[in-house]
Amino acid sequence: MFWIYGFYVMTPRKPKSENSIVDIARALGISPATVSRALNNNLRISEATRVRVKEMAKEMGYRHNSMASSLRNRRSNTIGLIVPRISMYFHAFFITSLQRQLQAAGYNLMICQSNDSVKLEKELANSLYSARVDALVVSLTLYTEDISHFEGFVKQGIPLVFYDRVPAEGTPSYVIKGDDYRGGLLAGNHLVGAGCQRIAYVSGPLSCSIYHERTRGFMDALAKQDVALRKEWVYHHELTMENAWNSLRKLFDGHDVPDGLFAANDTTAIAAVEFARERAIRIPEDLRIIGYSNDPRTSIITPSITSIEQYPHEMADKVAETLIDALQQPVSGSSVSIGDPVVCPVDLVRRMTT
Structure with a gap:
């Protein structure tokens, strides 16, 4: 450290060189090969020597170089x-x-x-x-x-x-x-089986395999039971809490509103429950909700949320x-x-x- 124009300037500290196997061998008066074998618990080295080597290694602050070892063994x-x-x-x-x-x-x-x-x-x-x-x-x-x-x-x-x-x-x-296709299929069949006919869907981007498959399964389930899925009630975006609330506002700001919602993740399903509470929408009487992932939060929120378990x-x-x-x-x-x-x-x- 030195003084320049009223400021203390810290000079960079030179890294302290670390002790190696050779240093341990020199301190004990044995060969580096013996030190290496002792540190690796080679049974050819006596227990007494192994103890001496390890105690000296600890005293000298020796650190095993796993990177060098991986280069030698071609395994990390x-x-x-x-x-x-x-x-x-x-x-x-x-x-x-x-x-x-x-x-x-x-x-x-x-x-x-x-x-x-x-x-x-x-x-x-x-x-x-x-x-x-x-x-x-x-x-x-x-x-x-x-x-x-x-x-x-x-x-x-x-x-x-x-x-x-x-x-x-x-x-x-x-x-x-x-099996995301089956997950979407289960969600669609369950909502229709529960009496829903005006169903909304909030999903992630279709560029992602899981949302592509969940969407395919969900749409197939509704199509097989002759339930139409309105384009204006389908959203594909990152499934954050903020995006969920934005989509829910659009879905429920008019007079014609959904009676069922499939949320392709549980964060969105939880947002839907909170939104419904704020708008005095009764669950499940007015709106039925299914999430995806079986996040532990879905079982402790009130009302608890139906979800797809991914194991x-x-x-x-x-x-x-x-x-x-x-x-x-x-x-x-x-x-x-x-x-x-x-x-x-x-x-x-x-x-x-x-």
């Missing part, structure tokens, strides 16, 4: 994960379950968040590729249609798994998704099984076929809004 024991938003219930539950299973199998999980930005997703894919992850798991952004930024993983034979939000069929990767733990199980199989059996590969989608089940959970 790290799996990359790119999710749209960690705050979403489905992905939060999925991450917890996947991490637990991968750690039990000896792998670390490096979690990245795209924030539904295609640009950021590309940057994260490149960063994880450069970090030499052993495999990559991805749930795409709402707007990802070109997946060429993942080609490096495919070309190098690095296992690539898409889950939930997945690319178009035929991609050279593992694909594990929910995120089952999807995590399948992803973990596929990854571990592919990594531990690189010759034969995973029992799941590349490019052949695995479809996880969904179910309707009926509550007080229907």
